[in-house]
Amino acid sequence: QLQLQESGPGLVKPSETLSLTCSVSGASITSSGSFWGWVRHPPGKDLEWIGSVSYDGTTYYNPSLRSRLTITADRSRNEISLRLTSVTAADTAVYFCARDRGHYDIDQWGRGALVTVSS
């Protein structure tokens, strides 16, 4: 059974870098046709697709975050990671790791990790 587990600091200071890791079990992130990415849910706002990395290492980013965002895949550990630089309070959200079957077809979600940006 596929499981996605987010981990990382729950509190980040403004202007610093938000870093999260998603450990994937029950499936390989190199499985053909699969995409692995991140969605966030700021309090009181809409869910927002952040970006993803495909089975072959190609990355796809939301244009609104592209200048601050890096998503990487570690095939040896079967993990993906998210780095978001120069964070502000607007980046406070629950961050979900997710499997995407293509065309943003998210069929599996992690439990989510709350990240608060505050000094």
Next chain:
Amino acid sequence: DVVMTQSPLSLPVTLGQPASISCWSSQSLVHSDGNIYLNWYHQRPGQSPRRLIYKVSNRDSGVPDRFSGSGSGTDFTLKISRVEAEDVGAYYCMQGTHSPGAFGQGTRLEIK
């Protein structure tokens, strides 16, 4: 970017009664490959979202048949034929036809 709009945002329903949620997109969701990439998700309080419906009308494994999806072009609907207590929570539509993918604002279903 495509904007997804849902209605209503709040939906009080009596147990056993039907419920319907509408979702509109600012652009047609018909992809050049002929598919419509429109999904519905349900999120119970304190849980992560769960996919209910994919590509407009396909129910996920384990999803009760009281849930159904329909629509075309820019207008889509999720229907629950008879609401049960476990159906409370937020429902989101999401389009995947155009980049970037985008969610609706969510509809919060509660039991009257």
